[in-house]
Amino acid sequence: MTTPRLLAAVYGALLLLALAGRLPWLLVPVCLATLTVLGELWLRALTGEGMPPLHRIGLATAAGLVSLPFVALTLHVCGIAIRARSVAAGLAVLVTLLGLAVLVRERATGATADPRLPRMIGAVVVPGVLMLAAGFCALEAYDRMPHPPQPGYTSVALTGWAAGIDRPVAIPARGVHVRLRVSSAGLPAATAPLRVRVGQRLVATRPLAVAPDATDAVEVFVPAPPDGCLHRIEISLGPASTVFYGRGPAGC
Template identity: 50%
Template sequence: MKTAHLLAAVLPILAVLAFAPAVPVLSPFLCLVAVMAVGTLWIRALIREPLTPVARLGLSVVAGLVSLPMTALVLYVVGVRIEGRGLALGLAIVAVALGAYVIVARPSIVGSPHPGHWVGPEEHPGTTKTRRLSTTAAVGVPALLALVIGGTATVVYQRLPHPAEPGYTSLALAGWAAGIARPVAIPPAGLEVPLEVSSAGEPGQTAALQVQIGRRPAGPGLPVAISPGTRPLRVHVPAPADGCLHSIRISLGAASTVFYGRGPFPARILTRRGPVAC
């Protein structure tokens, strides 16, 4: 297929992908065809030697797939939202540029090599040399594309402005409490629970360390200074007033952690009509 015919076929496909609603089976197929066509244009623009059908197919797939992240990177750099329409239009620009280069600067390139280079019972003059060149191209072109595009992407990403990561304060169970996997039996004297508080990217502050059993606070909050870094804490969890299962929520400002526990008393709650089971 001539380059002009290939452009005439791939540009309407990219226009459909850019402006038409996505169709579950048809759209992926059209995308695959477009990627293969762009990859073929890359091969015609970069490789002068004839290739076997297998080598040409493999290189077209690699070059076409590499064109997708390259186009997405360019869209990101110029501030265009990365979505299907933008990628399709970007691939259309790549296809037009490659096609124009092939038609103007490489007018002697054709779609496929002469069969005499590859098939037949006898070796033809120059076949071994051409095969070596094809093998070198099959390995070298994908490696060169990956190196150039990957290196460019890395350099561009490093030079782009990177906003500071948002600060955080987290609270987690530590020590023996980190292994809690089932409701904990809380003795009458209560339970000492080890904690770990971590903070980064936020100024030092003071927050209330609060224990909540079920929906009720277990006492007044204890003020705790929060500073950057990680530090251990311990909090006293009193025994619930009954033996029912309760959620034990420990909070420090907006950060919190939770586990479940039962008190040492019978699993009954008091009502106006007397004690009933939980």
């Protein structure tokens, strides 16, 4: 492809990147193609030597990918916010400079584009597009297939003031009331034992009805540990549990 056509294509792609910010599925392939063309301009500007098309595609891709952080770094140094339009404008400036350098080189040396390059690009792009299309169709087919139901669960978590516990709690002699968030999903209504353990001692237990597919708040009383040593305090509902640590008012 001639240099003027490359420049026209990359300018059109940059305009699309700057204006079509709400189409991310379109921006990814357009951005990759733009960077590859930009890398080809780098190669034409820096060297006029011929090389195997496959090597040229690899070098062009690498040079194009390097151009993106180069432009972003330049924008940052200049104090310009890095946005889609500013990056597109920076790439357009870089493309213009490279295009001028390539046109000057071609006029001076009379170099022409490698006629094998478009065929090699087609040989690389067509299988890649077919692979992506096949993968997309396979994922769509998998999503439409029947799947087994997700396993149900019941969870408990500290809430209220207890949600911010990040160190052992000093529990007064009268004990404390702790709020729990009990969530259930995918399970039928059931009754599970709500237990409070301080260390190895079971200090309280009572049955608690758990509604299906619901989240409820439950208040639990935690008595003071027998001494001021560090104690593990566990509140469990069936197999689910939550833990924090506390100290009593007495000496350790």
